[in-house]
Amino acid sequence: MNDNQTTLSTPLSTGRGAGGEAVLSWEDVSKTFALCPSADCAVREACLRWVAAQLLPEDKPQWMFVAPRLWRTATADGCEAFRTAEPVRMARGFTRALGDIASKHRPAVYAAICRALGTGRNHYYEMRRGQRALSPKEQDVIAAILASHGAPQPVEFDAYEQMLFWED
Numbered sequence: 001m002n003d004n005q006t007t008l009s010t011p012l013s014t015g016r017g018a019g020g021e022a023v024l025s026w027e028d029v030s031k032t033f034a035l036c037p038s039a040d041c042a043v044r045e046a047c048l049r050w051v052a053a054q055l056l057p058e059d060k061p062q063w064m065f066v067a068p069r070l071w072r073t074a075t076a077d078g079c080e081a082f083r084t085a086e087p088v089r090m091a092r093g094f095t096r097a098l099g100d101i102a103s104k105h106r107p108a109v110y111a112a113i114c115r116a117l118g119t120g121r122n123h124y125y126e127m128r129r130g131q132r133a134l135s136p137k138e139q140d141v142i143a144a145i146l147a148s149h150g151a152p153q154p155v156e157f158d159a160y161e162q163m164l165f166w167e168d
Helices: 048-053 068-072 095-099 103-117 121-129 136-148
Strands: 005-008 022-025 088-092 159-163
Touching: 088 136, 095 121, 095 136, 103 121, 103 136
Parallel strands: none
Antiparallel strands: 005 022, 088 159
């Protein structure tokens, strides 16, 4: 393992170390993900922002960090900028669930999802086809909209995977 890698205690869809443990490297870090430099934070070891900051190569002259007011006020009870370093259950696609809805209701579903998530046409179709992973919050929003238009409950997405959640 080199200086730009760290091991994680949970399985990820990243590289594997010699002992089979999950290895996170700088190349895995989303280029739009804000890091946290706080060495004094009580929850830093479990925070993806801090773990990723430890991987920041010395040759990077600048990077995006969370606002100091957030990490300076962090306590053992939490931090507003906290992002778990544990993989979360992300979903991909909702074509099957959408197929359970009468075709006359689909335009309303499309409009409701775009409005609720603040997305446009391209983003909607990427989510629907599974080209873009859906966060737990997005899953909840989409499932509620689909259920309100007649999809059987619980709403099942086309596929699921465990992965780190990099989006802000």
